[in-house]
Amino acid sequence: MARFDDPRLGEIESHLHREDPRFARALGAGRPCQPREYRRTRAWLLLAVALAVLGAGFAMAHGLLIAAGLVLAGMAAELLDPQRCVRTHRNSPPRC
Known part of the structure; x- marks a missing residue:
């Protein structure tokens, strides 16, 4: 998890990690998988x-x-x- 100057971006990132950790890890690695809604x-x-x-x-x-x-x-x-x-x-x- 990167640190952002804008607290809203950090909040969005933490929400994404809570909602779909697999998607968040893949997005951070540069190879995003489908979000949970589409699996x-x-x-x-x-x-x-x-x-x-x-x-x-x-x-x-x-x-x-x-x-x-x-x-x-x-x-x-x-x-x-x-x-x-x-x-x-x-x-x-x-x-x-």
């Missing part, structure tokens, strides 16, 4: 597993597998939602 590999993997479980539940006519597949698909859809961060901070005080 959705786990969500796509969860969706693939959900569809596999749902398909197996339909093939075997097993209600519990169908229900589990639907729940997992709902979780994956929530993770893939681009407005998820906006909705989770709805009740927080406005930023200046």
